[in-house]
Amino acid sequence: MSTPVRTAPPVSATAADPDAAVVALDGVGKTFANGTAALADVQLEVAPGELVSFVGPSGCGKSTVFRLIAGLADPTRGTVSVMGTSPQRARRDGSVAYVFQDPTLLPWASVRDNVALPLRLRGDGRRERAAAADRALELVGLDGHERDLPRQLSGGMRMRVSIARALVSRPRLLLMDEPFGALDEITRQALQGELLRIWRQADDMTVLFVTHNVFEAVYLSTRIAVMAPRPGRIAAALTVAEPYPREAAFRTSPQFSAAVAEVGAALHASALPAGASAPATEADRVQ
Numbered sequence: 001m002s003t004p005v006r007t008a009p010p011v012s013a014t015a016a017d018p019d020a021a022v023v024a025l026d027g028v029g030k031t032f033a034n035g036t037a038a039l040a041d042v043q044l045e046v047a048p049g050e051l052v053s054f055v056g057p058s059g060c061g062k063s064t065v066f067r068l069i070a071g072l073a074d075p076t077r078g079t080v081s082v083m084g085t086s087p088q089r090a091r092r093d094g095s096v097a098y099v100f101q102d103p104t105l106l107p108w109a110s111v112r113d114n115v116a117l118p119l120r121l122r123g124d125g126r127r128e129r130a131a132a133a134d135r136a137l138e139l140v141g142l143d144g145h146e147r148d149l150p151r152q153l154s155g156g157m158r159m160r161v162s163i164a165r166a167l168v169s170r171p172r173l174l175l176m177d178e179p180f181g182a183l184d185e186i187t188r189q190a191l192q193g194e195l196l197r198i199w200r201q202a203d204d205m206t207v208l209f210v211t212h213n214v215f216e217a218v219y220l221s222t223r224i225a226v227m228a229p230r231p232g233r234i235a236a237a238l239t240v241a242e243p244y245p246r247e248a249a250f251r252t253s254p255q256f257s258a259a260v261a262e263v264g265a266a267l268h269a270s271a272l273p274a275g276a277s278a279p280a281t282e283a284d285r286v287q
């Protein structure tokens with residue numbers, strides 16, 4: 001049986017046309033004022049419609065990469081472009097949306113008003129906002145809860161509201177920073193399935209997803225960027241070849257286990273000091 005994960009060429013080489021990349025990082029470094037080198041020489045090109053996960057140990061720079069792409073910080077070296085323009089401009093155009101681990105909902109506002117907030121901030125009319133919010137809520141399976149307050153919802157439902165709020169402006173790029181990290185396993189798996197359904201329905205929406213969970217990365221992604229620390233960099237880029245739709249049965253398949261093992265090995269190798277070789281794998285020993 002062929003392994004479902006294959007090591008891709010350098011991430012920068014995978015997008016067919018660099019000008020068409022949704023996200024392009026070229027030689028990006030980020031050193032903070034206190035001297036911490038958070039990122040060094042990061043190359044990344046993401047094509048429209050990809051779902052790319054970033055995995056790596058704490059402190060390897062995953063959130064810093066996202067902050068640069070979101071235009072919330074500037075690189076100290078190299079260039080970051082989002083849909084052919086600066087991250088700040090893409091953000092102002094409303095082409096980029098975010099979902100974080102904490103849903104950060106307004107506690108006094110209804111579910112509908114929370115979801116409609118980005119449209120309100122950009123000045124859309126009341127009726128238009130309500131209609132778009134209700135469509136987004138339907139997409140995440142929360143129709144019927146439009147008038148609820150956040151405190152009346154479970155953690156998983158609050159996360160659905162946060163996703164609906166991100167989708168309401170129909171972004172072309174969705175940045176998700178450990179969105180399901182605080183949820184129980186059952187809810188987490190349900191939301192992973194929902195995310196794939198929404199992503200496949202949305203026309204060419206690109207998703208970048210940070211997670212500590214290798215199982216989650218394999219289940220969701222077209223590609224997985226394995227990051228290494230000190231300084232943060234992309235140590236490996238793996239393509240998950242399993243076609244979509246990915247049924248729940250994929251999670252218990254030999255292909256899934258093989259993919260998880262391969263990402264685990266890449267994570268392990270990336271944690272070794274430069275020049276050191278990884279210990280032999282089980283597969284190496286039996287050959």
Ligand SMILES: Nc1ncnc2c1ncn2[C@@H]1O[C@H](COP(=O)(O)OP(=O)(O)OP(=O)(O)O)[C@@H](O)[C@H]1O
Nearest residue numbers: 032033034036038057058059060061062063064065
């Ligand atoms: N504003 C800052 N000033 C100084 N150092 C920072 C700042 N923000 C992040 N860092 C450092 O940069 C490195 C990368 O941090 P970052 O938060 O991007 O890592 P991460 O991979 O997202 O970690 P985690 O998985 O724990 O969220 C870390 O060493 C962190 O301490």
